[in-house]
Amino acid sequence: MQRVYMDHSATTPVASEVIEAMLPYFSEKYGNPSSVHSFGREAKVALEEARGQVAALIGANPEEITFTSGGTEADNLAIFGAAAAYTKKGRHLITTAIEHHAVLESFEYLEKNGYELTILPVDAEGIISLAELEKALRPDTILISVMHANNEVGSIQPIAEIGALAKERGIWFHVDAVQSLGKLPIAVQEMHVDLLTVSGHKIYGPKGIGALYARKGVRLDARAFGGGQEKKRRSGTENLPGIVGFGKACELAGAHLAAEAQRLQKLRDQLLQGIIDRIPYVKINGPVGDQRLPNNVNVSIQYVEGESLLLSLDMVGIAASSGSACTSGSLDPSHVLLAMGLPHEIAHGSLRFSLGTQNSAEEVDYVLDHLPQIVERLRVMSPLYDAVKQQSTAK
Amino acid sequence: MMNRRKKRVIVGMSGGVDSSMTAALLKEEGYDVIGVTLQVWPSGDAPGQKGCCTITEIDDARRVAYQLGIPYYVMNFRTYFEEHVVDYFTGAYVRGETPNPCLACNRYVKFTELWRKAQGLGADYVATGHYARICQDQERGRWILAKGLDASKDQSYALYMLTQEQLSHILLPLGEYRKARIREMARQLGLSVVADKPDSQEICFVPDRDYAGFILRRKPEAARPGNFVDRQGTVLGRHQGILHYTVGQRKGLGVTFAKPMFVIGLDAEHDEVILGENDQTYTQTLWAMDMNWIAIPALTGPLPVTAKIRYRAAEAEAVVSAEMSDSAGCVQVDFSQRQRAVTPGQAVVFYQGNRVLGGGTIISDPLGRKKRIPFSV
Numbered sequence: 001m002q003r004v005y006m007d008h009s010a011t012t013p014v015a016s017e018v019i020e021a022m023l024p025y026f027s028e029k030y031g032n033p034s035s036v037h038s039f040g041r042e043a044k045v046a047l048e049e050a051r052g053q054v055a056a057l058i059g060a061n062p063e064e065i066t067f068t069s070g071g072t073e074a075d076n077l078a079i080f081g082a083a084a085a086y087t088k089k090g091r092h093l094i095t096t097a098i099e100h101h102a103v104l105e106s107f108e109y110l111e112k113n114g115y116e117l118t119i120l121p122v123d124a125e126g127i128i129s130l131a132e133l134e135k136a137l138r139p140d141t142i143l144i145s146v147m148h149a150n151n152e153v154g155s156i157q158p159i160a161e162i163g164a165l166a167k168e169r170g171i172w173f174h175v176d177a178v179q180s181l182g183k184l185p186i187a188v189q190e191m192h193v194d195l196l197t198v199s200g201h202k203i204y205g206p207k208g209i210g211a212l213y214a215r216k217g218v219r220l221d222a223r224a225f226g227g228g229q230e231k232k233r234r235s236g237t238e239n240l241p242g243i244v245g246f247g248k249a250c251e252l253a254g255a256h257l258a259a260e261a262q263r264l265q266k267l268r269d270q271l272l273q274g275i276i277d278r279i280p281y282v283k284i285n286g287p288v289g290d291q292r293l294p295n296n297v298n299v300s301i302q303y304v305e306g307e308s309l310l311l312s313l314d315m316v317g318i319a320a321s322s323g324s325a326c327t328s329g330s331l332d333p334s335h336v337l338l339a340m341g342l343p344h345e346i347a348h349g350s351l352r353f354s355l356g357t358q359n360s361a362e363e364v365d366y367v368l369d370h371l372p373q374i375v376e377r378l379r380v381m382s383p384l385y386d387a388v389k390q391q392s393t394a395k
Numbered sequence: 396m397m398n399r400r401k402k403r404v405i406v407g408m409s410g411g412v413d414s415s416m417t418a419a420l421l422k423e424e425g426y427d428v429i430g431v432t433l434q435v436w437p438s439g440d441a442p443g444q445k446g447c448c449t450i451t452e453i454d455d456a457r458r459v460a461y462q463l464g465i466p467y468y469v470m471n472f473r474t475y476f477e478e479h480v481v482d483y484f485t486g487a488y489v490r491g492e493t494p495n496p497c498l499a500c501n502r503y504v505k506f507t508e509l510w511r512k513a514q515g516l517g518a519d520y521v522a523t524g525h526y527a528r529i530c531q532d533q534e535r536g537r538w539i540l541a542k543g544l545d546a547s548k549d550q551s552y553a554l555y556m557l558t559q560e561q562l563s564h565i566l567l568p569l570g571e572y573r574k575a576r577i578r579e580m581a582r583q584l585g586l587s588v589v590a591d592k593p594d595s596q597e598i599c600f601v602p603d604r605d606y607a608g609f610i611l612r613r614k615p616e617a618a619r620p621g622n623f624v625d626r627q628g629t630v631l632g633r634h635q636g637i638l639h640y641t642v643g644q645r646k647g648l649g650v651t652f653a654k655p656m657f658v659i660g661l662d663a664e665h666d667e668v669i670l671g672e673n674d675q676t677y678t679q680t681l682w683a684m685d686m687n688w689i690a691i692p693a694l695t696g697p698l699p700v701t702a703k704i705r706y707r708a709a710e711a712e713a714v715v716s717a718e719m720s721d722s723a724g725c726v727q728v729d730f731s732q733r734q735r736a737v738t739p740g741q742a743v744v745f746y747q748g749n750r751v752l753g754g755g756t757i758i759s760d761p762l763g764r765k766k767r768i769p770f771s772v
Binding site: 314378 | 429
């Protein structure tokens with residue numbers, strides 16, 4: 001059976017160049033970067049080279065990069081670290097309703113422990129309003145956290161404008177850029193971003209590695225104590241093979257960013273248009289055009305459950321996703337779609353395809369060949385769809 | 396080469412040995428098997444609890460499916476389960492009945508909603524690990540439900556509500572085996588994660604068996620203390636609310652009496668728990684409604700049967716007859732020997748030999764008081 005992977009927002013395969021770059025750091029150059037001997041030195045060199053590669057992709061200085069175990073840890077370090085360091089200045093925090101759970105749950109924990117939290121709403125396309133943000137700002141606001149691009153619907157937030165606003169008020173600005181890294185240009189200086197989360201395995205790097213950019217001058221209390229690695233922000237022996245792989249993945253992403261984004265955008269629009277042309281009663285979730293991640297397709301197929309769709313797609317080898325998977329693998333309606341004002345039943349029928357390097361126009365056609373049949377079969381069993389069809393033929 | 400595609404069957408897998416072997420046996424028979432775990436309750440509610448939808452159980456089911464080389468999915472039935480099983484369960488207790496939520500789960504969740512989703516996956520059948528047998532009566536064309544080969548494990552009682560249409564697309568391969576043999580085969584197949592798991596006993600969403608505590612957390616207003624009374628209405632003491640009691644109960648009344656006293660009835664309207672001596676827990680006749688008939692299209696005259704008044708009760712000789720005054724399918728059951736603790740809300744299931752004739756929900760208690768139940772299994 002043909003297998004088509006269109007779930008790159010969940011994770012990506014590791015690029016062969018990345019594996020090649022990592023290999024020596026398992027059994028040849030296995031030194032601890034903190035050691036004084038030659039083994040340690042060569043490891044340290046590799047560590048700093050990778051730091052430079054990550055920094056280059058987002059326009060930062062290498063010393064502003066702290067490696068972590070992934071996006072979740074970087075989000076946690078930014079939020080808890082800044083909240084703890086600036087608690088004397090204030091206890092008010094701002095975020096949005098559509099953040100990843102690594103951000104939302106961190107803030108919700110702080111809210112239960114003496115901080116005040118404002119959660120900004122989003123419009124029907126999943127984008128926040130600058131006016132709303134401005135209204136929410138207070139003298140005791142210490143941190144604003146807004147994701148660059150949403151993992152479910154691909155909506156892109158006006159980061160540079162938010163950054164300008166935050167800078168003007170002297171409030172630190174954190175951006176979760178896990179989904180946009182390698183797909184959209186990121187320049188932390190121009191965008192006035194103070195803290196930025198990135199992750200390796202979404203850009204053809206290995207799992208278990210990520211980083212937090214923190215502008216020089218931003219204080220962060222450590223979350224892990226020990227040997228004082230990563231400028232005491234994140235103790236623990238560095239995951240050197242992972243770091244080297246992440247660095248290489250950043251280098252590759254930077255080299256191909258513009259061309260690959262253009263290619264993906266074409267595939268995205270082919271898939272989106274194909275779905276709309278072939279399947280009635282479909283709603284596109286999120287913005288269209290440049291406000292959307294180049295690789296994200298998210299649709300609600302009415303009168304069908306997302307769960308049944310996903311399973312049926314899997315049975316013909318197509319890997320997509322719906323809502324957010326919980327630990328057990330069963331599905332809840334997505335908090336992102338609900339925040340965008342979608343009714344529960346439509347949020348339940350949502351389907352996300354996230355495209356990546358190995359996807360081709362033929363693979364998009366494969367999906368377009370199978371999806372309409374699956375939807376039709378599932379709708380035949382839906383009493384609601386029956387009623388709708390009868391109504392429309394009666395007209 | 397076969398030009399017909401293999402028949403596809405969805406197997407409900409709980410992570411236990413029975414459902415694992417159901418999948419294994421059907422795969423061996425040549426079916427296109429897909430394993431599904433029904434997530435019916437939020438997982439990880441209370442750490443360390445054992446129940447059917449904990450992460451560990453799901454992990455075990457997934458591992459078995461992987462070992463068997465079959466596709467496996469977790470499907471979300473939480474809203475549906477809450478509405479059709481949990482709400483029914485709490486509602487019944489509040490009404491003074493003793494419900495059997497597993498029957499409601501079979502009826503509404505496994506054989507209705509799971510089947511609906513299974514059809515979406517192109518399935519021809521749905522299968523479970525129940526010890527019972529289904530076959531078609533060649534002469535009359537009716538689908539027949541019969542006891543499993545292993546009398547000590549027979550679960551046909553829990554399936555009495557299946558309709559002819561449902562029986563036509565359900566597979567119960569374990570009905571032909573003894574439990575010991577199933578465990579042995581699981582070991583032979585290398586399904587070591589499940590082969591020696593103990594049988595599940597408790598209600599999956601109340602693993603600590605504290606039903607009253609569970610109901611009170613969901614419906615605090617159900618905590619209504621009242622009086623213990625005898626048959627004549629004489630007040631014998633105070634109780635903490637009828638949902639703490641079930642017919643036949645002796646222990647845990649919270650009051651000591653000169654003679655051993657038993658619950659013989661619950662009166663939700665007056666919040667009364669009616670007590671009597673052991674002899675008064677026995678009755679010769681019960682009434683039931685919401686009938687489902689399997690071996691026969693309808694009850695036309697009195698029939699001699701054996702009847703089971705709860706899952707673990709022994710079968711007892713009886714005559715079942717339609718109650719004349721009634722058009723709602725109510726039946727009267729007259730036993731040859733008096734039965735202990737006839738309990739409203741439980742199911743009574745009728746057999747003729749190995750075959751399930753049909754069954755319904757008990758609406759009378761040892762006092763012979765009849766009550767119509769608005770929503771039942």
